[in-house]
Amino acid sequence: MGIEFRKYQGLGNDFILIDNRHTSQPIITPEQAIAMCDRHFGIGADGVIFALPGEEDTDYTMRIYNSDGSEPEMCGNGIRCLAKFIADLEGIGEVNKTYRIQTLAGVITPQLQGDGKVRVDMGQPQLTAQEIPTTLTDGEDKVIAQPLEVADKTWLVTCVSMGNPHCITFVDDADAIALQQIGSLFEHHPVFPQRTNTEFIQVVKPDYIKMRVWERGAGITLACGTGACASVVAGVLNGKCDRSCTVELPGGCLEIEWSQRDNRVYMTGAAESVFTGCY
Ligand code: ZDP
Secondary structure (H helix, E strand, O other): OOOEEEEEEEOOEEEEEEEOOOOOOOOOOHHHHHHHHOOOOOOOOOEEEEEEEOOOOOOEEEEEEEOOOOOOOOOHHHHHHHHHHHHHHHOOOOOOOEOOEEEOOEEEEEEEOOOOOEEEEOOOOEOEOOOOOOOOOOOOOEOOOEEEEEOOEEEEEEEEEOOOEEEEEEOOOHHHOOHHHHHHHHHOOOOOOOOOEEEEEEEEEOOEEEEEEEEOOOEEOOOOHHHHHHHHHHHHHOOOOOOEEEEEEOOEEEEEEEOOOOOOEEEEEOOEEEEEEEO
């Protein structure tokens, strides 16, 4: 087909990045994204991300397709990869550059740091049931440690939106969770009208948690940036975590801070270019 792409990964959450700066609609379809993400018959990725022209006062617009072709509002690991990608396209190298990026979850601002990591202002978490969205409680209420029946078990779940929906459960041993079996039961549970991402969190210390994730539209992944942010917010709401916390994911660690000052969540982590190709 002749579509040029570049592959990036953030903690093993991997994405196909497309230079889409010349037009405001993604140049590939969700069906093509599914084919490109296939790990045996395609390039292999958890999603496809487009760098589109900015709107109003933003530098660029980010859109993303999950590997099942669905379109999430936001993507934490993805936006770190996008920041690296556009710096590479602009040929500016990694200075302390900040970009204003339009997403379906509002304006998000990643900053390229001198150490090669990217710090992202992920905005304010949304906590009411209608914002998430879930029908677990009344629309105006927060969803903190609410019982939810999944696979013949009652789980106490806390729900947080970072633009996209997350359902968080605290467990004694994250490695013991049968994620492959139960992940999609959470994702498709009728209390989540937009489906949900699901995180299982083991609190090692108040400032260090271990997370395993089942992503909406992608299944088990090595990392989820929005999920790490949502999990620290959930930990604070349950009195289990400090506002500054390291999140250990299968693919590596993210530093998360839920700022008391401005109620925004800041995420810092790696993102790297892997290879360039033509599909
Ligand atoms: O909300 C969703 O449907 C997620 N699958 C989007 C991707 C989230 C991501 N893993 C992240 O890091 O936030 C990219």
